[in-house]
Amino acid sequence: MADISITTEDIPSTNPAKAVKMLHFTGQLDESNVDEKSKEVYQLIEAAQGPLYLIFDLAGLEYMNSKSIGYLTDWYTKLSEKQGGIVLAQARPNILDILQVVGITQLIQSYATIEEAKAAVIQ
């Protein structure tokens, strides 16, 4: 089973109606762990009362499989329905390459640094 850890951090927002959280991904998201780990993200989304923005810090993510891309689009749809969203930050070139070919980057903005991602969300 591949190792993956997702740690969540609250990000202070200038808009009190808008919750912002950062999720740090470290390791590999593959068939052995993706279903289990996705539950944590779903719990965050379901618990949100109002608009929720998630910043995915992908600096430590080495690999993501097709299922995790499917989950990513689903999380994005669910958050968009609540007027929230997802942004990506610090994705490695291979991960970004996959996301670009799949077309996810047309839906979800990707930023080179955490600061840029935060700035895009907290405004």
Added chain:
Amino acid sequence: MNEFIPIIASVILALIPVVIWLNVIQEKGEDRSIYIKTFLFGTLSVVPPFILIFLFERYPELNIYSIINTSVEQLIYVALLTNIVVGVIEEIGKNVIVRITDKRHPEYIQTLSRALKLSICAGLGFAFAENIFYFYSIWVNPYYGTGDLVTTFIFRSIVTTCGHMVFSGIFGYYFGVGKFSADITEFAKWQGQSLGFVRWISRLTGRLPFQVVREFQNFKGLFIAMGMHALFNASLDLNNKLFAIGIVGAGAVYVFYLMKTRSGRLLFSVIKRRGSSMAARDEDVVLELLGMWTKEGRLAEVMQICDRLLERDPDNNVVKLFKAHAADNQKLKEAYTALKSVFAKSKQQQPEPANQATPSPTLSLEDEKIVLESMGMLYKEGEYKKVLEIANRLMARNPNSSGARVLLEKALDKQKIDNAFNSLSKLFEDDPKPDSPVGV
């Protein structure tokens, strides 16, 4: 000299459907000679059945037809069993011709559609040779007249010749699937098909999985062709011409559809494949996703991803297959939805709300009559969309206008039929074919 006249006339008669069908099969820009060569080679496929007939006459104890006739009582079983033998022999004969042609000229078959069309030509060759034999037999037989010859000519030229073409076309398509089994097996793998049986046979026989798939597909196509052939012949023997025509008709629609599909026109054989600019492991993730979303029916997304992936890996046949398969399924889905809407019980059409801040005044009966007359004219001209628009506007003004409601419902039904017809025609439309082999 006179004894040659029936032979020459029979050959000329048998050539008429050949010329027509060869013209139908050949598409613009295609080299006609490969079809003619395969057709001529296909005429040889009558040799094995004739040799068998000769052997059965020489050694009656081997005559399987006599054995069936003497050992089976019920006519229906006699017809079925006899014609299974006929189907097996004749389809194998035609299949061998296609295999030999492909062995000698592998460049001929680079698409599934081409495999199908060349096999049709082999079937046409068989039908041609068989037709000569039938026409000649009737011509020289004093018990038959001109009427019999004309009837036989019409029936054999249309139905029987089409039958041979359809049966061969079906095994030809599967022959193509077998020929390109390396890519097609890979495509199946990414779609989540387990291929457990293939792997088991592969281990058992020591052959590569795609080689097992190749033989399996060949056998599958032959099996379907033989079965259809046997049913067709048996129906004729049992004097059920309508059923026989039905088999050929349904088969022809299927073969024509297969010929026109995007997957069918996909060019498989690229001598030198360009490399991918994406890392293999990353590309695998995308392929896996394509398989997942294909299964979920997210066809538009699949096609978009394929376009982007093909920019990075332009000669990847598996990606091309995903795209073609999605395009074909999209068309089928549209046709199914359009057909379903024709047969679905239409709900009572509600007029669209008038897009006005203040309600418009009701039309007088006389004015309504004029509008209804114009709508009637538009309906006759087939302008159903305009009829719908006017009916909606009229009903917003006169909600109880029964004339408007009737025309609205009729136009709605006609529009549904038009949509279904358009969607069905799209299934058989020629796609732009950037993948067609050039000069072959």
